Amino acid sequence: MRPFWLAQALQADTSDTCPALQGEVRTDVCIVGGGYTGLWTAIMLKQQNPELAVLLIEADICGAGASGRNGGCALSWSAKYFTLERLFGVEEAVRLVKESERSIHAIGEFCEQYGVDADYRLDGTLYTATNAAQVGSTDAVIAALERNGINSFTQRPVADVQRMAGSSKHLEGWFSPAAASVQPGKLVRGLRRVALQLGVKIHEHTAMTGLEEGRAARIQTPDGCVIADRVVLAMNAWMARAFPQFERSVAIVSSDMLITEPRPDLLQDIGLTSGVTVLDSRIFVHYYHNTPDGRIMLGKGGNTFAYGGRMLPVFDQPSPYAGLLKRSLDDFFPAFADVKVDATWNGPSDRSVTGLPFFGQMSHSGNV
Known part of the structure; x- marks a missing residue:
C-alpha cells in the first residue's frame, strides 16, 4: 500500500x-x-x-x-545558519541561506513553467514555541541572520501567531514569507x-x-x-545500506505523519486557511500544514531509529505512532478531536551528523 x-x-x-x-x-x-x-x-x-x-x-x-x-514543507536553511557558519565560514553561510531561499521560489517557477500541479503555495512558514522551554530558542539565530543582512523572519504578536497557525498552543512565533507547502x-x-x-x-x-x-x-x-x-x-537514506562507509555518516530515522479527512469548514473556524507551514522548536519537530481540499497533515520526526543503514519493514507501513500523532493533533486542534484520520504513514529519513545534506566525489576515478 x-x-x-x-x-x-x-x-x-x-x-x-x-x-x-x-x-x-x-x-x-x-x-x-x-x-x-x-x-x-x-x-x-x-x-x-x-x-x-x-x-x-x-x-x-x-x-x-x-x-x-515527506511533510511537504519547503523550507530554507535559515534556521541552520550557525551550522553553516561553523562549517563554511560567514561568507559562504550567507550565500547558502540566500540560495536556499531562492530555491523555494524556483520550485514554484518550475511548476509554472512545466504545468506541474503540485499544490504549490508560497504562503510562508511559522517557527514557533509550544512550551515555556522553547520560548526564546529562535532569538540567537534570528539575531545572526539580522547581523548579516539575510533575515526574512519577523516576530509576530502571539494573537497573530495563534490565528495564522490555527492553534492556541503556540506561545511565540517568527514568520518568514520565504517558504512554501506542496503535495510532495x-x-x-x-x-x-x-x-x-x-x-x-x-x-x-x-x-x-x-x-x-x-x-x-x-x-x-x-x-x-x-x-x-x-x-x-x-539514494539518500538508502546510501548507508549500499555503501558501508556511510553507516557512520547518517542515522536512519523515521518521520511519522497523519492526515485527516477534508474538513474545510473547521479550518475556516480555527483560522488555518492559508498554506503556511508551522514548526515548533523541538529537535525532532512537530510540523503541519493544511491542504487545498481542507485536510490537516501533521507529522513528527525522530520516532523509529534504524542504525547501521537498515531499512526496517515498518517504514513501508502505517505509522506505529498513530496514537501519539492523534494526541498531538487533538492537542493542537481540539476542534478536530472527532474528525476522522484518513491515513497514517512513515518513512526513512537520513539524518546526517550536521543535519545538512552532504555531497562529494566518491570514486578514485573522479566520476561518481
Missing part, C-alpha cells in the same frame, strides 16, 4: 511504469535514485545540455521513497513526467546491485548493466 501523498498522486498520474532495464546499455550519465535528488539532477543536466545521454534507474517507482511521502507526491510525479519529456531514459523496478568504479563505471542491475562515463548516486 502506497503512502497517502503518493497514492493520491498516482490517481491523477495514470502513465505506464517505465520498463525495467534489460541487458547492457551505454550512457553519458547514470543516476541511481528516482526521487527529488535524482530527477532534478537529470532535468537540470538535460536543460543545460540536451544532447547529453542521461539514464536514471529506480528500485521501485519514481517517488516511492522519501520524495513521495504530485511534485515528484511531475518531475518524472518532465524528465521523460526532456529525453531522460528511466528504468523503474531496476535496483542497483553493484557498482564497479572506473572510467567508465559499471552499474549492475538484476537483469542488466549500465556503462556510464559519470554516475550520480541519489
Whole structure:
C-alpha cells in the first residue's frame, strides 16, 4: 500500500511504469535514485545540455521513497545558519541561506513553467514555541541572520501567531514569507513526467546491485548493466545500506505523519486557511500544514531509529505512532478531536551528523 501523498498522486498520474532495464546499455550519465535528488539532477543536466545521454534507474517507482511521502514543507536553511557558519565560514553561510531561499521560489517557477500541479503555495512558514522551554530558542539565530543582512523572519504578536497557525498552543512565533507547502507526491510525479519529456531514459523496478568504479563505471542491475562515463548516486537514506562507509555518516530515522479527512469548514473556524507551514522548536519537530481540499497533515520526526543503514519493514507501513500523532493533533486542534484520520504513514529519513545534506566525489576515478 502506497503512502497517502503518493497514492493520491498516482490517481491523477495514470502513465505506464517505465520498463525495467534489460541487458547492457551505454550512457553519458547514470543516476541511481528516482526521487527529488535524482530527477532534478537529470532535468537540470538535460536543460543545460540536451544532447547529453542521461539514464536514471529506480528500485521501485519514481517517488516511492522519501520524495513521495515527506511533510511537504519547503523550507530554507535559515534556521541552520550557525551550522553553516561553523562549517563554511560567514561568507559562504550567507550565500547558502540566500540560495536556499531562492530555491523555494524556483520550485514554484518550475511548476509554472512545466504545468506541474503540485499544490504549490508560497504562503510562508511559522517557527514557533509550544512550551515555556522553547520560548526564546529562535532569538540567537534570528539575531545572526539580522547581523548579516539575510533575515526574512519577523516576530509576530502571539494573537497573530495563534490565528495564522490555527492553534492556541503556540506561545511565540517568527514568520518568514520565504517558504512554501506542496503535495510532495504530485511534485515528484511531475518531475518524472518532465524528465521523460526532456529525453531522460528511466528504468523503474531496476535496483542497483553493484557498482564497479572506473572510467567508465559499471552499474549492475538484476537483469542488466549500465556503462556510464559519470554516475550520480541519489539514494539518500538508502546510501548507508549500499555503501558501508556511510553507516557512520547518517542515522536512519523515521518521520511519522497523519492526515485527516477534508474538513474545510473547521479550518475556516480555527483560522488555518492559508498554506503556511508551522514548526515548533523541538529537535525532532512537530510540523503541519493544511491542504487545498481542507485536510490537516501533521507529522513528527525522530520516532523509529534504524542504525547501521537498515531499512526496517515498518517504514513501508502505517505509522506505529498513530496514537501519539492523534494526541498531538487533538492537542493542537481540539476542534478536530472527532474528525476522522484518513491515513497514517512513515518513512526513512537520513539524518546526517550536521543535519545538512552532504555531497562529494566518491570514486578514485573522479566520476561518481
